[in-house]
Amino acid sequence: MSTEKTMHIVQRGLGKRYRQEKIFKLMGLSAILFSLAFLVFLFSSIFLNGYKAFYQTAVSIDIFFDPAVLEVKDPASANYNGLIKESLRNAFPEVKKRKQKKNLYGLVSTSASFHLRDMVLADPGLVGQTKTIWLLADDDVDMLMKSYIDRDLPQADRRMNDLEISWVDKLIAEGRVTSRFNIGFFTNGDSREPESAGIMGAAMGSMYMLAITLALAFPIGIGAAIYLEEFAVKNRLTDIIEVNINNLAAVPSIVFGLLGLAVFLNFFELPRSAPLVGGLVLFLMTLPTIIITGRVALQSVPPSIREAALGIGASKMQAVFHHVLPLAMPGMLTGTIIGMARALGESAPLLMIGMVAFIVDIPTGITDPATALPVQIYLWADSPERAFVERTSAAIMVLLTFLILMNGTAVYLRSKFERRW
Amino acid sequence: MIQKSVTIIAVAVALLAGSALGTSKAIARDYVSIVGSSTVYPFATTVAEQFGKSTKFRTPKVESTGSGGGLKLFCSGIGVSHPDISNASRRIKKSEYDTCQANGIEDIIEVKVGYDGIVLANSKKSITMKLARKDIFLALAKQVPDSKTGKLINNPYRTWKEVNPSLPDTRIEVLGPPPTSGTRDAFAELAMEGGAKTFADLTALRKARGDEVKILMDKLGIPENAYNEKGKTVFKLVAHSIREDGVYIEAGENDNLIVQKLEANPDALGIFGFSFLDQNEDKVQGSFIDGHLPTFEGISDGSYPVSRPLYFYVKKAHVSVIPGISGYLEEFTSDKAWGDEGYLADKGMIPMPDEERTKFSTDVKNLTPLVWQ
Amino acid sequence: MLQTLSSTTPPVIESGNQTKTRARVSRDDRNTAGHPFVDKPRMSCRDVNVYYGDKKAINSVSIDIAENEVLAMIGPSGCGKSTFLRCLNRMNDTIAICRVDGTIKLDDQDIYDKKIDVVPLRAQVGMVFQKPNPFPKSIYENVAYGPRIHGLADAKTELDAIVERSLIKAGLWDEVKDRLDQPGTGLSGGQQQRLCIARAIAVGPEVILMDEPCSALDPIATATIEELISELKLQYTIVIVTHNMQQAARVSQRTAYFHLGDLLEVGQTDKLFTRPSHQLTEDYITGRFG
Structure with missing residues (x-):
């Protein structure tokens, strides 16, 4: 050709x-x-x-800190709600009927009385004074202000009737209604009142859990990966172990929840709903992932590095820990962080160990009852109050931010430590 | 450096695991642990929060496990690792009560807290449905009596008009909870059974025993393998079976989702708890059932037929041990919580009549245990 | 003995001038021509067989390595020269399916004895690999690593001295003395290979094994390494595996020719290249195959 x-x-x-x-x-x-x-x-x-959940409606009300109400044996248990009701009655003297009064009191969040209590306990000098105080508005008022309640609908079809809307309008006209940054969303625990519900309790629960997961899964997973890859004799037994690890990585997470229930709660009698148990369950769940990625990272280290170290008389352990491991570390860290991110987004196994729960107090330790971010999202999504819809989305944003941060860290670590050889 | 950090982590882990496992059995619980029904959950959590914020006790922990799951946990034993209170959207069963007894939980205090209505609702864009329980049964049961022979046949109805000529000519399409849900159980018991009882043969079957059951089953065309000595069991099998041909759509446990789907599909009806109707009055409307709209008053006085009582159960042995139980009980049974004007009513719970409230709050005060008759 | 020979000798040899070969074999070396043994050996190997699983890779090799000599091992690809080299400091231990029998002695001590620890052995018998493989650490750390793990230096100044001495010996000091803290992987290929030699020297070995040290380098870098080898032989015993016959001729005193797992001929380098005793050696060095 x-x-x-x-x-x-x-x-x-x-x-x-x-x-x-x-x-x-x-x-x-x-x-x-x-x-x-x-x-x-x-x-x-x-x-x-x-x-919109990051903003919150507040109303200002002139509160008279009535000594007759507050000077009781235990100021913490005084009738603060009464003060608010009194002030609202004074602001709207025309409201007389019992049912209407009840609606009037409903303009302010039920958590407002706790706010007043905390103010008085912090500064007893307030008693006897009259102060204009910004209080959290009820979630219905908040929804009205955020135009989720349609004023044009017939009265019977909306959560607020014409009278209630007229009160709000009067307050707006007097400049007593404002929209402010919703700090409470980031600092409060859960609440049945959407206006005072916050993400902090769930975030702390997630944090404690991930801390335990990381503290256990990282050293044990890396240790197992090193042993299997560098030290273990390759035989039928290690083959079986490898197949099992690969299988475990694909087991649905709910199964780990059942395992946690049987082992940690029923056998070891660890407390229900505790981040300790959640962390242990998530540790079992992430361990296979970390072992697998760890082994892949070790395999990717060229054998010449091992030979170099062994050739000048390093022991196997020294060769692995001084030379192979540092080179495999970025890959291992990436795997670990991705495993952690998966653990952060997991809710199914937590159901089994009682972490799908209503918990108001922010957990302060690993044995305190706690919930987790994805669980909080699930619970809010299932709540009837309309105002929880936007909070659900806001909580998803918080969770996504965490996930993006974690994955970003993985990318950063990889590019920072990745070496050529 | 790496060796060092590995050592540090290993030691930390060992300490952590050691302390956790070592101290676990001795941890005293300083908060109330509540489990149970997802229907009671919104009310129990409201009370828990009020109680936690207005006293120096810690806020009780409320888990949403479903009535059955809650009572299972509740009856598993006495001690800090077992819950103190279980919520239920139905009464405790004999079998559950027996389990409790067997596990050493002898004294259980039963507290009825109020009522919940189950509503059939559709979008505000459509007309309000006027249904009878018979219509509901005919529209949703897997097998219905044939209009001519009276034998049970697979449900042939595709539109509401076929079920009842006074209803609109729209396709039957109902979104509702899955079989695991307490709402579904209550719906089957109250609405479906109520509808089934309008058929003479089925009512007879319900009361029949032994050979009578066989005769009625033969008459209705029920296969023999469904036979049970008690006619009631066979009746329930018929009345509780919901059709599986795509007319009834299981929409998951999330009632908010059902509300959203109804908004998108005006022809569909949805089954959910009254509190969701209460919160979404601008989007959905409840249907008449046997001439009654699901309203606060209607459910409260019992005229609305599809409503159920809500309960919680308390372990007497825990009351003196776990701090806060008596306070929580007091808060729940106070008028400002479960009264006609109480905050639970705002959350959508239907309060009980005065005399029932008095009875149960007295029971709570005296810690009167439940005695199974 | 003859029966053993005919059963284990590859058929190619039978087609060669077997009589000539056999005439010179002693009792111990059977099919090895030339002079595999010396008077005062630094290392001596007798009847070394290496198996990879069921496959025999080295067939009854016996050879001595004299003090302060450069022994070159040549042969076609797959002849087992690298495998044999890696037996000399037990690097083959890292391959699970590899099994070695026979005796290999370093200064009259059997290195495959159960009592022998490979860690000090590898300090005594250092190794330089085919592809330069510095650690991804600084130049200083590359050289200091060996002395540090063996505890050869107590103080920083002592360690500095070892690093400097080793780099000087490896002929790299002048090029890197100002950038000891820079990564070893940033050097050129030839420099990297000299760094690896410095790293091997730093632990004070008696024998240095070099496995085709120049095969990945350009001619200029190769020349530098060859010069270095000639200087190093004054202090160390060097065994070098090479594909390059000119290199073997240039740097070594004795040369061993391997063929399909057999050691066919050992002799003074100049003699082996000019007057080989074995037909296959001659065929190889004259380029008839290989």
């Missing part, structure tokens, strides 16, 4: 080859655009649903 003829044949096929390449590139690009579109849709819908 002459060169000319060969070139002719090559030229003929060239167009087809380039076309195939182009089609493949286009398909890849459209797949990415498609998933990006979904991501944008997801994020924007969560954001649009949730961003």
Whole structure:
């Protein structure tokens, strides 16, 4: 075959080859655009649903700290609610009927009395004075202010009747209604009142759990990976162990919850709903992932590094810990963080060990009852009050932020420690 | 450096695990532990929060496990690792009571807290449905009596008009909870059974025993393998079976989801608790059942037929041991909580009549244990 | 003995001038021509067989390595020269399926004896690999690592001295003395290989094994390493495996020719390259195969 003829044949096929390449590139690009579109849709819908939760309506009311009410044996248990009711009656003297009064008191959050109590306990000098105080508005008022309640609907069809709306309008006209940053959302524990519900309790619960998971899964997972990869004799037994580890990594997380219930709660009698148990369950769940990624990271370290160390008389242990492990560490850390991120988003196994619970107090230790961020989202999504809808989205945003931070850390660590050899 | 940090972590882990396992059995619980029904959950949590914030006790922990799951945990034993209180959207069963007794929980205080209505609702964009329980049974049962022969046949009805000529000519499409839900149990018991009882043969079957059951089963065309000596069991099997041909759509436990789906699909009806209707009056409307709308008053006085009592159960032996139980009971049974004007009513719970409230609050005060008759 | 020979000798040899070969074999070395043994050996190997699983890779090799000599091992690919080299400091131990029998003695001590610890052995018999493999650490740390794990230096100044001495011996000091804290992986290929030699020297070995140390280097870097080898032989015993016959001729005093797991011929380098005794050796060095 002459060169000319060969070139002719090559030229003929060239167009087809380039076309195939182009089609493949286009398909890849459209797949990415498609998933990006979904991501944008997801994020924007969560954001649009949730961003208003970061603002909160408050109303200001003139409160007279009545000594007759407050000077009792135990100031902590005085009738602070009575003070608020009194002030509201004074602000709207025309409200006389019992049912209407009840609606009037409903303008202010039921948690407002605790706010007053804390103020008085912190500064007993307040007693006897009259102060204008910003109090949390009820979630219905908040919903009205955020235009979730449609004023044009017939009165019977909305959560607030015309009279209640007229009160709010009067307060607005007097400049007594404001929208302020919702600090409580980040500092409070859970609450049945949407206006005082916060994410802090769940976030702390998640944090304690992840701390335990990390403290156990990282050393044990890395240790197991090193042993299996560098020291263990390759035989039928290690093959069986490897198959089992790979299987465990794919076991549905709820199974680990059942295991936790049987072992930690029923056998060891650890406390229910405690981050300790949650952390142990998530540790079991993430361990296989960490072992597998750890082994892959060790395999990716070139054997020449091991030989170099062994060749000058390092013991096997020294070769592994001084040279192989530092090189495998970025990969191991990436695997660990991805495992942790999965653990952070997990709620199914926690159901079994009693962490799907209503917990108001922010946990202060690993044996305190606690819940976790995804569980909090689930509980709020299932609550009837309308105001929990936006809080659910806001909590998802908080969880996503954590996940993005963790995955970002994984990417950063990988690029920082990745070495050429 | 790495060796050092590995050593430090290993020591920390050992200490942590050691202390955790070592001290676990001795941890005294200083908060009340409550488990049980997801229907009672919103009310129990409200009381718990009020109690926790207005006293120096810690806020009780409330888990939503479902009535059955809650009572199982509750009856598993005495001691800090077992819950103190279990909520239930039905009365405790004999079998559960026996388990409790067997596990040393001899004295259980039963507290009825109020009522919950189960509503059939549709979007405000559609007309209000006027249903009878018979219509509900005919629309949703897996097998219904044939209008001519009276034998049970697979449910043939596709539109409401076929069920009852006075109803609109729209496709039957109902979103409701899955079989694991307490709401579903109550719906089957109250609405479906109520509808089934309007058929003479089925009512007879319910009361029949032994050979009578066989005769009635033959008459109704029920296969023999469903036979039970008690006709009531066979009756329940018929009345509780909900059709599986796509007309009834299981929408998960999340009632909010059902409300959203109703808004999107005006022809569909949804089954959920009254509190969700109460919170979403601008989007959905309750249907008439046997001439009564699901209203606060209607459920309270018992005229609305599909309503159920809500309970919680307390271990007497725990009251003096776990701090806060008596305070929590006092808070729950106070008028400002469960009274006609109480905050639980605001949350959608239907209060009991005065005399019932008095009875149960006295029981709580005296810690009168439940005696199974 | 002859029966054993015919059953274990590969068929290629039978087609060669077997009579000539056999005429020179002693009782111990059977099919090895030339002079495998010396008077005062630093290392001596007798009847070394190496198996990978069921496969025999080295077939009854016996050879001595003299003090302060450079012994080159040549042969076609897959002839077992690297495998044999790795027996000399028990690097083959790291391969699970590899089994070695026979005796290998370093200064009259059997290195495969159960009582022998490989860690000090590898300090005595250092190794330089085919591809430069510095640790991804600083130049200083690369050299200091060995002395540090063996506890050869008590004080920082002592360690500094060892590092400097080793780098000087490896002919790298002038090039890197100002950047000891920079990564060893940043050096050029030839420099990296000299760094690896310095690293091996730093633990004070008696024997240095080099496994094709120049195969990944350019001719200039190769020349530098070859010069270095000639200097190092004054202090160390060096065994070098090479593919490059000119290199063997340039740097070594004695050369061993391996063929399919057999050691066919050992002799003075100049003699082996000019007047090989074995037909296959001649075929190989004249480029008929390989």
